[in-house]
Amino acid sequence: MNTTLIAIPSPFEIREALFSINPDKAPGPDGFSASFYQNFWDILGEDVVKDIQAFFISN
Secondary structure (H helix, E strand, C coil): CHHHHHCCCCHHHHHHHHHCCCCCCCCCCCCCCHHHHHHCHHHHHHHHHHHHHHHHHHC
């Protein structure tokens, strides 16, 4: 079970998780809501995926 939880998420998994969040929810610590990331996914998606995967790689 632990191996599954610490596995590096795929770009598909990251996108699916982001788009499963209600766009009207309160902004996160960066000040942006899920709506912002969903609307600009075509521009930001690659960087978001890289940052999230880097987090998992660096522990």
